[in-house]
Amino acid sequence: MMQGVVQIPDELKSLEDIIASGFGAVEQIFAKQLVSDLEPVDQMCEHVERYRGKMLRPMLVLLCGAAANPKLGKLLSNGKTDHVLSKSHIVCGAVCEMVHMATLVHDDVLDEAEIRRRGKTINAMKGNETSVILGDYLIASSYELCSSLGSPIPSRIVGKASAVMCTGELLQLHNRNNFDLDEPTYFEILKRKTAALIGAACELGALGTLGFDQQSHPTVQALLGFGTNLGIAFQIQDDVLDLTGTEDSVGKSVGKDLEKGKLTYPLIHHLVNTPSKSRSIELITAISHSDQSGLPELIELVNQTESIAATQKMALSFVQGAKSNLALIPDNPGRPMLELIADAVIARSH
């Protein structure tokens, strides 16, 4: 789980087993939904399945599904592990991952990225046109799968989260090369483009346990809040890795944010706190025009304002916010497991 990032203590092993077997079921449904009677479509879907990495969103659906169950402790101690998760958790997990993968495929078009999860991107292999349509195919398939659940409510949650994600991307594009981007707008972008789907994954997990008509249930609201905070922390960490990571450690092209004129928290913090703002803007502008030669000097300046440390502190505060949301859910082994995930989200180097 989390590719070995999380150390699971013994008392949570049986819950870990449930999640691991849920993962297997998610993968099966995922692959089955994307099967096409057309050979070229199948080939591309197979390639794109390699994008699946941390499986953060399905994991959160499954784990929140378990954590929302007031009887989880009893079920685990009675060995009734197959009563914890249902078909709807598995379907929602696959749906969230499919929506996420669609955004990865389209993001790679936007970023003109060549490398994703150590493999060539679809756009680098087959061109932007195929990538656009393949992303559309993933989105449409996720909705088709979601509507198999018998209630329109999960479709509404997923449709809405997807629409909000798009507005976040549009807000980010609108602020490209805006080197006066302020903190509130940055967080608005993060909340929309990343936290909306991660929040929806947690909400769907809880609803799968408590019933799809329970959207106002305190546990559902608490887990939605948990996912939203966690999603913001996750994206802040992504933004740090894009600046400080290497392609080798992160597994995808790095330094893309600045190259595309996207200002992220470390730079926003830096520009507010540096005595040499005009030099920093000069370097950022050059990098956004594909001249990477100034990157080492910029990183040196960013270190002088201690902006990476400040960013990590900010990410940590969202993780703490996420954990405090958990005070309102049932006191069972799901809670410490979600806390471990929350810590792992900002400890990761990829």
Added chain:
Amino acid sequence: MMQGVVQIPDELKSLEDIIASGFGAVEQIFAKQLVSDLEPVDQMCEHVERYRGKMLRPMLVLLCGAAANPKLGKLLSNGKTDHVLSKSHIVCGAVCEMVHMATLVHDDVLDEAEIRRRGKTINAMKGNETSVILGDYLIASSYELCSSLGSPIPSRIVGKASAVMCTGELLQLHNRNNFDLDEPTYFEILKRKTAALIGAACELGALGTLGFDQQSHPTVQALLGFGTNLGIAFQIQDDVLDLTGTEDSVGKSVGKDLEKGKLTYPLIHHLVNTPSKSRSIELITAISHSDQSGLPELIELVNQTESIAATQKMALSFVQGAKSNLALIPDNPGRPMLELIADAVIARSH
């Protein structure tokens, strides 16, 4: 209706009024769904609303909704015109148009088109990245709207039709510059990329009247068949217009199919029937490499094999197929109205 293409006889005027007032409601829901709290998103949605042209898909939802009603004749003669269409027809009409507009926005990225409905395309104005995300926003918004209907069945129909559309586009991209493209593959592409959504629009209209659990009802099946045949005829006509129209008459960039290496029916027919196939292939290859100078000679050769006439005959046979599907629906004023639409689809010059 159909921008003045269809002449409505007097006895169908009251039905036309119902459809016209339904259109107004569709437009309201459409605009309301796309409203965003973000100014830049709103601006683009306003621009993209200008893409709305023939409103073929909402018209078919509304008209099939009326035509599926066994009591339509009675309702019209008793003046109970507000009992013909319900909220679900209006919502499904807006959903189908939104999905269609999303494909237009993404198609313009694929085609690198500059002009759509006599206005600049979003990609020409704002770049491909914004177009990709704006298309995604339209798709997501359409699903969110569709899931408001209380049943997951319309979401399933729309999700599935959208996924099938994408496989059609992918099949077409896979056959780019394949100058041996055969008729069966061409029709498979049309069925998927165009007819799936038009068929779904007709099916949704009928289900809105008979109940969403009535997918196997003979009227629903007949109208689904009608829409599928009509969709194929519609796309054949589009392919003729791309070859024979002018930007001025059609209202969008023309000659794009050949330029993008897409072989359509007139060319497939021509290549099978011409004695000078190698010269034609030479010209097609040059055009697909952006050398338009050979287009007049190619059109001359296409005329020698009477391939435009053969294509129009083929389109007509699908219109006749569509009309024969109507034999199985209730005998009411909806039927002749749908027949008029079917004729108009291949009579249009834009």
